[in-house]
Amino acid sequence: MKITRRNFLYSTLTSLIFFNQRQVTLAHNTSSDNLISGNTKKEKDALIIVDVQNDFCPGGTLAVKNGDTIVKEVNKIQKLFRYVILTQDWHPKDHTSFSTSNPDRKVFTTKKMPYGEQVIWPPHCVIGTNGAKFHKDLKTDNANLIIRKGFRKNIDSYSGFFENDRITSTGLNGVLKSLKIERVFVVGLALDFCVQYTALDSVRLGYKTYVIKNATLPVDIGDSVEQTINNFEKNDVKYGKLDEFI
Ligand code: VGL
Numbered sequence: 001m002k003i004t005r006r007n008f009l010y011s012t013l014t015s016l017i018f019f020n021q022r023q024v025t026l027a028h029n030t031s032s033d034n035l036i037s038g039n040t041k042k043e044k045d046a047l048i049i050v051d052v053q054n055d056f057c058p059g060g061t062l063a064v065k066n067g068d069t070i071v072k073e074v075n076k077i078q079k080l081f082r083y084v085i086l087t088q089d090w091h092p093k094d095h096t097s098f099s100t101s102n103p104d105r106k107v108f109t110t111k112k113m114p115y116g117e118q119v120i121w122p123p124h125c126v127i128g129t130n131g132a133k134f135h136k137d138l139k140t141d142n143a144n145l146i147i148r149k150g151f152r153k154n155i156d157s158y159s160g161f162f163e164n165d166r167i168t169s170t171g172l173n174g175v176l177k178s179l180k181i182e183r184v185f186v187v188g189l190a191l192d193f194c195v196q197y198t199a200l201d202s203v204r205l206g207y208k209t210y211v212i213k214n215a216t217l218p219v220d221i222g223d224s225v226e227q228t229i230n231n232f233e234k235n236d237v238k239y240g241k242l243d244e245f246i
Pocket residue numbers: 050051056089121158189190191192193194195
């Protein structure tokens with residue numbers, strides 16, 4: 001394009017207009033909700049709230065001790081994030097991991113599956129039941145996305161990213177990639193299973209990954225908690241309070 005006086009004026013004017021719009025947007029964001037590490041970082045952060053469901057809370061079939069006590073903290077933390085993703089354990093009633101599908105085995109023992117060792121669980125989070133619903137006090141209105149997992153009868157799914165064969169995707173990575181997320185924060189139930197697997201997959205997929213200590217609790221079977229903490233250390237998953245990270 002030949003640079004004429006008119007072209008020059010036109011392009012200067014349009015860029016000024018865009019510049020001003022950008023200014024306005026930035027000013028608006030920084031004043032209203034610059035709550036975590038400055039505005040640009042917040043746009044690259046996602047919070048994953050793992051399995052805060054009735055069956056993992058007191059009174060549920062696979063209750064985490066005091067599991068319901070994290071809900072208040074989880075709700076508080078949610079307010080700091082633009083991108084909030086809930087995961088929901090979601091099993092058919094004849095799921096292969098259930099003790100009812102393995103009458104000759106005891107709960108919390110393991111069996112070999114083509115994809116590896118599988119813990120035998122009491123039936124929990126059965127599709128359509130009250131146990132599968134989110135805890136009544138969990139705020140769900142601000143969630144961008146709900147990922148359901150474990151709905152294939154013959155394969156369990158702990159992680160929010162992949163089922164237990166580590167290959168079958170839930171779709172979550174695709175969403176985070178297209179949102180250009182760089183940091184993933186994980187909270188919820190249970191620390192030593194679904195939270196751990198979600199965090200380990202997250203770090204493996206290249207996200208800086210943080211598990212927020214006071215917003216998660218474990219099922220605690222054998223040395224599952226110790227192993228979880230070791231795995232976090234070995235794989236560079238940060239484990240601490242939110243204010244240590246932001
Ligand atoms: C979970 C065991 C079986 C969890 C889900 O959410 O941690 N644990 N299914």
